[in-house]
Amino acid sequence: MEFIFSLDEIENIAQQVVAENPNKVILFHGEMGAGKTTFIKQLCKTLGVSEATSSPTFSLVNEYQTIDNQIVYHFDFYRLKNETEALDMGADDYLYSGNWCFIEWAENIPNLIPESHSVISIKVLADGKRSLELS
DSSP: OEEEEOGGGHHHHHHHHHHTOOOSEEEEEOOTTSSHHHHHHHHHHHHTBOSOOOOOTTTSEEEEEBTTSOEEEEEEOTTOSSHHHHHHTTHHHHHTSSSEEEEESGGGSTTTSOSSOEEEEEEEOTTSOEEEEEO
């Protein structure tokens, strides 16, 4: 499924993505600056996270709780040198927890990704809008 949207439409697109009932482990692909973190922040709001969200670039993972007590993990594996670093921080426990796991730069941990996952690819279009593909 593909969506074309501007940033002022991001809330509606996040609602539509959640309505598609994706797998709880979602890999986010896109170039630096494509809007992966921005979209994840909106997904967190859509799922009921009321606290401020931010990129886990340095901490590797941020944990949030929704108003109905679901857990959301947001990973950023951009700075990983190898999969062992992810294993050392317990990534496999998070990824197989049954909780929401939003993963940026998942290509840095290819052997740790659960078989059952969804993928969101985001691209910046020439007019500044975004193309989001959910698969």
